[in-house]
Amino acid sequence: MTADKAxxxxxxxxxxxxxxxxxxxxxxxxxxxxxxxxNLLQSAFTGFCPAEMFFRKMGLK
Incomplete structure (x- = not known):
C-alpha cells in the first residue's frame, strides 16, 4: 500500500x-x-499532509 492510498x-x-x-x-x-x-482540502492545494508524512515515516512508499 502506498502512503497516498493509506x-x-x-x-x-x-x-x-x-x-x-x-x-x-x-x-x-x-x-x-x-x-x-x-485538512483534505488544504492538502489538495498545498501538498502538505501531516498524515502522509506519518505514513511515510512508518515505511510506506
Whole structure:
C-alpha cells in the first residue's frame, strides 16, 4: 500500500467514525468531520499532509 492510498483510507475511516460518534455520542463530533475535510482540502492545494508524512515515516512508499 502506498502512503497516498493509506491517507485516503485513513480519512475515510475518520469521516465514518466521526459520523457514527456524532449520531450516538455527541453532536460536537461533527467538528472532527469538518477538520478532516478541511485538512483534505488544504492538502489538495498545498501538498502538505501531516498524515502522509506519518505514513511515510512508518515505511510506506
Amino acid at each position: 491517507v485516503r483510507a485513513f480519512a475515510g475511516i475518520m469521516v465514518l467514525l466521526s459520523v457514527a460518534l456524532t449520531y450516538w455520542v455527541s453532536p460536537w463530533f461533527v467538528l472532527l468531520t469538518l477538520f478532516v475535510g478541511a
